[in-house]
Amino acid sequence: MSENREVNVPxxxxxxLPPDVSRILGGLNPQPLEVNRDELxxxxxxxxxxSGRASRYFWPLAxxxxxxxxxxxxxxxxxxxxxxxxxxxxxxxxxxxDAQSIARSGTTAKPQADGERxxxxxxxINERQRGWQRLALLAPLPPGRLTALGWEESPRGLRSGQWxxxxxxxxxxxxxxxxxxxxxxxxxxxxxxxxxxREG
Amino acid sequence: MPQLTAQLLAELLDRHGPALKLYARQWCHAPDDVVQxxxxxxAACAQLPANPxxxxxxxxxxxAISAARADRRRQRHEGTAAVKWFERSQEQHAAxxxxxDALADLPVADREILIAxxxxxxxxxxxxxxxxxxxxxxxxxxxxxxxxxxxxxxxxRINTPCPKIEK
Numbered sequence: 536m537s538e539n540r541e542v543n544v545p546x547x548x549x550x551x552l553p554p555d556v557s558r559i560l561g562g563l564n565p566q567p568l569e570v571n572r573d574e575l576x577x578x579x580x581x582x583x584x585x586s587g588r589a590s591r592y593f594w595p596l597a598x599x600x601x602x603x604x605x606x607x608x609x610x611x612x613x614x615x616x617x618x619x620x621x622x623x624x625x626x627x628x629x630x631x632x633d634a635q636s637i638a639r640s641g642t643t644a645k646p647q648a649d650g651e652r653x654x655x656x657x658x659x660i661n662e663r664q665r666g667w668q669r670l671a672l673l674a675p676l677p678p679g680r681l682t683a684l685g686w687e688e689s690p691r692g693l694r695s696g697q698w699x700x701x702x703x704x705x706x707x708x709x710x711x712x713x714x715x716x717x718x719x720x721x722x723x724x725x726x727x728x729x730x731x732x733r734e735g
Numbered sequence: 736m737p738q739l740t741a742q743l744l745a746e747l748l749d750r751h752g753p754a755l756k757l758y759a760r761q762w763c764h765a766p767d768d769v770v771q772x773x774x775x776x777x778a779a780c781a782q783l784p785a786n787p788x789x790x791x792x793x794x795x796x797x798x799a800i801s802a803a804r805a806d807r808r809r810q811r812h813e814g815t816a817a818v819k820w821f822e823r824s825q826e827q828h829a830a831x832x833x834x835x836d837a838l839a840d841l842p843v844a845d846r847e848i849l850i851a852x853x854x855x856x857x858x859x860x861x862x863x864x865x866x867x868x869x870x871x872x873x874x875x876x877x878x879x880x881x882x883x884x885x886x887x888x889x890x891x892r893i894n895t896p897c898p899k900i901e902k
Contacts, residue, residue: 552853552881553881553885555885555888555889556881556884556885556888559830559834559888560834560853560884562830563821563822563830563831563834564753564821564822565753565754565756565757565820565821565822565854566753566756566757566819566820566821566822567752567753567756567822568748568752568753568755568756568767568770569767570752570767570770570771572748574771575748575771575774575775576741576744576745578771578775578778579739579741579744579774579775579777579778579779580741580778582775582776582778582779583739583778583779585779
């Protein structure tokens, strides 16, 4: 390509043409470009800025990742709410079951027929619920006394050292030996507590 | 990596805008839009082409042909707008009109080579790359176009042969 291009140079410097044609054609200049120069430069700058970025796909990818994260977190939230609702249902069923059936189902591994009263609720009692029941059977009661409102824990300052330091069976034995024969027997577990509450 | 600066863009626009417009006019009726889009395309290039002028001609040609395909009024436009190809002063009015008519009678393949070489000042190698032919074919077509043009413009000098062009 020739290097001697100049602005508004007449097009008559072609030495490889016949002089008559060169003279005629060289005397004619193409019509000037009729474009909005500001608009052209704006569009050129916009195009250069848009294509020159190395991180051309950064924002689309970031948006896609955020959408995927939102969908995942939403699904986790729904699943968590459903599992909490199921657990609450199971706990409610376990609360309504009487102590007898709880004890039976806790001591025996296989499910038993508990009679007509609980036939409608038995489908909810699965292995996880029986685990909860076993825990309820074995869990010791904190020091306190049985009242009409339920089990009232004794204040920490009034507890004897033996109760605080000893294990559940030690506490039970010491409390039984300290109490007179006529006093109501202190329940050792939640199961006994529920039975006593049921018997009044 | 060379970048297209605003100064270089303005320089290219001033030097080659009119010739590009004339070149794009061979196909479409809105050459200004085609040339403007060609310059925008050049600015959008991540890397400045080695020969930006030839690149502009290639892009303008592609865009002009695409525009012509979409333009149903092209044939009607060619007949009416040929006289507007060149700037016309009072004394050049007749010459411009006759040259425009003579150019309009040339085949498009020959006419684009003539315009690209004469007003666009592309070499035959660049024209060959632009059109997709060999440089010798481009030169041969150019000579044929010049002879046809001479025949139309100067009927009394038909016997004078066109001199052999040196590359």
